[in-house]
Structures are given as structure tokens and as C-alpha cells.
Amino acid sequence: MNHGFDPGGLAPPLAAAWARLTARLAAFPSLLVAFSGGVDSALLLAAAARALPAERLAAGLCVGAFTPWWEAQRARDLAQSLGARLVELDADELSQPSIAVNDSQRCYYCKKLRLMLLTRQARQMGLAELAEGSQLDDAGDFRPGVKAVRELGVHSPLAEAGLDKAMVRALSRALGLPTADVPAAACxxxxxxxxxxxxxxxxxxxxxxxxxxxxxxxxxxxxxxxxxxxxxxxxxxxxxxxxxxxxxxxxxxxxxxxxxxxxxxxxxxxxxxxxxxxxxxxxxxxxxxxxx
Structure with missing residues (x-):
């Protein structure tokens, strides 16, 4: 990572987006980040690690049959490099008939399951809020999981700060994150x-x-x-x-x-x-x- 990152060196729109993001994150009393190790959640965790003291922040990684082992390992490595506490949860998606049947709402049921597990984990750890990595471009895709985010009141700071995918990647490069140019991932x-x-x-x-x-x-x-x-x-x-x-x-x-x-x-x-x-x-x- 680029520990010498200077937001003043960013183009004005990116600098403004970074300021909005870190200000939003700093306002949380404490936070659990739903973390997959992909480009979006990696930027979210990196920003949160700069905005919040370590004792007020943790990352939650859901693993199981849906998650490729290389993505889980990348998430572990990145959390360690960011100095963030990482807790792993077995999502056990296949134990849920609504998910295993694999209909067009599978992503909704899976996202809801994972977010509910992470919400419970946040409470157990004494963390006040849960945030996930949706950004503005996700609104234009077919993403049934977005419904679960809304239903459970989970925060989406990247979208709230006005970041789209190109901005997420640009900020990730500026931060020196290894995820800046990783391809899109899916379960x-x-x-x-x-x-x-x-x-x-x-x-x-x-x-x-x-x-x-x-x-x-x-x-x-x-x-x-x-x-x-x-x-x-x-x-x-x-x-x-x-x-x-x-x-x-x-x-x-x-x-x-x-x-x-x-x-x-x-x-x-x-x-x-x-x-x-x-x-x-x-x-x-x-x-x-x-x-x-």
C-alpha cells in the first residue's frame, strides 16, 4: 500500500469524493465492514482504516461453498496489510433451501443471509454499524441483493459519497491497493x-x-x-x-x-x-x- 498517500494530489472531483467518503466513515461510532477483498470493499476498508481508530473498526468476511478460495485468501492478506481486525463467518449458504434451489432471487436470499450474520457479529463485537461496498454503478445492474441492503438498513458509504466504479478504481490506484485493477468477481x-x-x-x-x-x-x-x-x-x-x-x-x-x-x-x-x-x-x- 501507498502509506504516503496524499489526497491533495488527486484531481479535484476525486479529492472531493475521498473527503466525502472519509467524513462519512469518521462519523460512525464504530463499524464492521462487509469485506470480500474485491475492489469495492477493499477501498471501503482502506478508507475506514484511515478514518477510524483500529479499536472502532473490523472487517467481516463470509466464507463458504460460494466463495473461491483465492478470493478469501486475498481478503485475508489485504485486511492484514491494512491493519484491520478480520473475523471470518461460515455463511453455509447451501443449508438454506431458498438459496440452494437457485432461482432468480438467489442473490437476494444470499445477500440477506450474509448481512444478517454480519449484523449479529457486529452486535457481538460491540460495533455500532454495518457497511457494505455498493457503489453508484451497481444501481444500473440486475442486483437483487441491493433489496436486502435496504431492508436491513446497512450503510453503503461508497454510493453515499457519490463514487462510481471508475472512481473506486482510481482512488484504489492512488492508495496503492492491490485490488485496483482486479477483474470483476462473482460467487x-x-x-x-x-x-x-x-x-x-x-x-x-x-x-x-x-x-x-x-x-x-x-x-x-x-x-x-x-x-x-x-x-x-x-x-x-x-x-x-x-x-x-x-x-x-x-x-x-x-x-x-x-x-x-x-x-x-x-x-x-x-x-x-x-x-x-x-x-x-x-x-x-x-x-x-x-x-x-
Whole structure:
């Protein structure tokens, strides 16, 4: 991190947004930050760590079958680098039938579960408020979880301070946060279309496949869409040529097959938000890299 960060060196709109954010955070008596280690919650925690004394601040990380292990580890490392107390909670999402059935309101039920767990944790720790990392651009996306934020009265300081995603990334770079340019992330359940019931084995298979692809392509925009026994890969379009060429192609195929899939294909459309819902069958597949 850039411990020598000087907000006076920011462009005026960013400096004003930073001032609004830190003033908002400093006004809380004490705070638990809902922390995933992604770009938004990382900036929120970094700002809170500058606005509040350590004894009035903590980060709450929900882990479980929905959370890839590399995201949880990034969150642990970042909280440590920020000097923030970190508490981990097992969300145990699959124990909730409303979530495991995987209908179009899954994100709402999951977000509500996690926020309720974090609210209870905040009370137990004697922390007055709970905040999460939604920013202005989230209002334009399909995000049923936003309803849970409103219902439970959870604060969204980034949005309240007028920050959008570009501003969040710009401030993250100024702060020297390692999350400044990380790709968008989503839980493992998002790799399946609505209506496909969720279980631990399916999510573990997806996680293993994505870990294998990440080992080849690095920390990039990668989604393994589960059409078992077929795995359909959605990637950052800039990576399509690399993924389709040797030696990466062979290594990707081997890694995905090792996770339990019989067939591996590369979607030439590349990554798109909600790709699991827009492509529900083999008709969506453009290039098959290997089939056994």
C-alpha cells in the first residue's frame, strides 16, 4: 500500500469524493465492514482504516461453498496489510433451501443471509454499524441483493459519497491497493443458470476448474460455466487467442478435465455479465477445444 498517500494530489472531483467518503466513515461510532477483498470493499476498508481508530473498526468476511478460495485468501492478506481486525463467518449458504434451489432471487436470499450474520457479529463485537461496498454503478445492474441492503438498513458509504466504479478504481490506484485493477468477481453459484439446484460438489468442481485455468492465464476475467459434463469457458476477449493456442490450450484442457469435466470448450463471445443465464445449452458454444 501507498502509506504516503496524499489526497491533495488527486484531481479535484476525486479529492472531493475521498473527503466525502472519509467524513462519512469518521462519523460512525464504530463499524464492521462487509469485506470480500474485491475492489469495492477493499477501498471501503482502506478508507475506514484511515478514518477510524483500529479499536472502532473490523472487517467481516463470509466464507463458504460460494466463495473461491483465492478470493478469501486475498481478503485475508489485504485486511492484514491494512491493519484491520478480520473475523471470518461460515455463511453455509447451501443449508438454506431458498438459496440452494437457485432461482432468480438467489442473490437476494444470499445477500440477506450474509448481512444478517454480519449484523449479529457486529452486535457481538460491540460495533455500532454495518457497511457494505455498493457503489453508484451497481444501481444500473440486475442486483437483487441491493433489496436486502435496504431492508436491513446497512450503510453503503461508497454510493453515499457519490463514487462510481471508475472512481473506486482510481482512488484504489492512488492508495496503492492491490485490488485496483482486479477483474470483476462473482460467487461460484453465478456459474450456473437459474433453476439448476446448487450443491457442494458442483461448486467444488467449478472452483477446481477455474483454479486450473487461473494457473495458466493468471488473475484474469475467467468464468467456467457449468453445463456438466461440459465446461464452457468465458474469458476476457483479450485472452481468447492465447487460450486457443498451444501451449495454453492443452494445459487448460488438462486442468479442466482433471476437475471432473469430460468436455471443454471456449466461448468466442468472451465474458459477459450474466453469461450463465443468457447461454443455457450447447447451442451457445462456438469453439470446442477438446472433447473426449
Amino acid at each position: 461460484l453459484a453465478s456459474r450456473l443458470p437459474w433453476g439448476r439446484p446448487l450443491d457442494a460438489a458442483v461448486l467444488a468442481r467449478i472452483q477446481a476448474a477455474e483454479a486450473g485455468v487461473r494457473a495458466v492465464l493468471g488473475e484474469a476475467l475467467i468464468r467456467v460455466r457449468d453445463h456438466f459434463p461440459l465446461a464452457r469457458l468465458e474469458l476476457d476477449p483479450a485472452l481468447l487467442a492465447t487460450a486457443a493456442s498451444e501451449p495454453a490450450r492443452g494445459r487448460i484442457v488438462a486442468a479442466v478435465e482433471a476437475s471432473g469435466y469430460a468436455s471443454v470448450c471456449l466461448d468466442l463471445k468472451g465474458y459477459r455479465q450474466g453469461g450463465a443465464q443468457s447461454s443455457r445449452g450447447d447451442a451457445s458454444i462456438d469453439v470446442v477445444t477438446k472433447e473426449t
